[in-house]
Amino acid sequence: MADRAASKSEHESSKPVDMHVHVVGNGAGGTGCWLKVGGWHRPLAAMMMRQIGLPSSAMTGDLDRLYAERLLELVKTSSLGAAVILAHERVYDSSGNIMEGVGSFYVPNTYVLKLARENREFLPAVSIHPARPDALEELERCLTGGAVMMKCLPNCHNIDCNDRGYTKFWERMAESGLPLLAHTGGEHTVPVVRREFADPRILELPLECGVKVIAAHCATKSGLFDPEYFHVFSDMVRRYPNLYGDTSAFNVPIRGRHVRECLQEPLLSRMLHGSDYPVPVHGHFAWLKGYVDWKTFRQWEKHPNILERDYQLKRAMGFPHESTTRIWQLLRKAPEQSLQ
Ligand SMILES: [Zn+2]
Secondary structure (H helix, E strand, O other): OHHHHHHHHHHHOOOOEEEEEEOOOOOOOOOOOEEOOOOOHHHHHHHHHHHHOOOHHHHHOOHHHHHHHHHHHHHHOOOOOEEEEEOEOOOEOOOOOEOOOOOOEEEOHHHHHHHHHHOOOEEEEEOOOOOOOOHHHHHHHHHHHOOOEEEEOHHHHOOOOOOHHHHHHHHHHHHHOOOEEEEOOOOOOOOOOOHHHHOHHHHHHHHHOOOOEEEEHHHOOOOOOOOOOHHHHHHHHHHOOOEEEEOOOOOOOOHHHHHHHHOOOOOHHHEEOOOOEOOOOOOHHHHHOOOOOHHHHHHHHOOOOHHHHHHHHHHHHOOOHHHHHOHHHHOOOOHHHHOO
């Protein structure tokens, strides 16, 4: 069993991975997912559907199956070997009670674990609020189920990661080798509960507990008026050898403002390739900023596979092959995954 696990990771570690891919569903087919899209998020959701090649009618139809099938097809027809697919937790208060009516979508851990068992191109990232009364039990269930990463959005999920009460939870993650992908910087597609938790300093306790932490978006701002935390992230990379950053959503305007700094050491050796699928991917900003030339922009902007478009634009910006395979060194080696 151990040998098979080792040989699989050795074999696959050369393949590029998109380590930041969202799963979405409306619960069709009994997946347990839910989705609330209201107000100005409706046209945004319709646009995302079009981007990934699904009709907007899928939103009210068999979305869960259509979305997963489309994602699988995109991975298989791209340069990628795999995608880390993300569960999405409900919002809890610090006493561990669900905050009803606050979140905009939910993707249960059982669903991403199942998708990953059924498709070797999918690697499962679970999502657990550490204030949940059963947080440690859920963590064990997910480890047994083959989880390779944990994802949360401290500002949207209302998680003060520095709360000492969560120490045991972070220690268990560190001990089991489960890395943490945490949203940092502003956020405009999911409702924000605690704006100040966008600051990457919120991740100091898990880092001190030895968890490998990935700051999604390198703490860049999303909206024009968001506070800028990139410099905070950049300083923290120098202090914490176990802190990484991902390039997710760098192909939307504003987020990609710090690409040049990300391509310099010591940041470059901590960069991980992620798209933030189904967030739209456009090369206009990269071209305007001079990260890619006109010909490259035109070539990939037209590409119908948005995972491939994102991958090729990032490579053209100068992110090396290692930034797309480094994640293999961070992901927990789950024996269950290797036995498919
Ligand atoms: Zn994301």
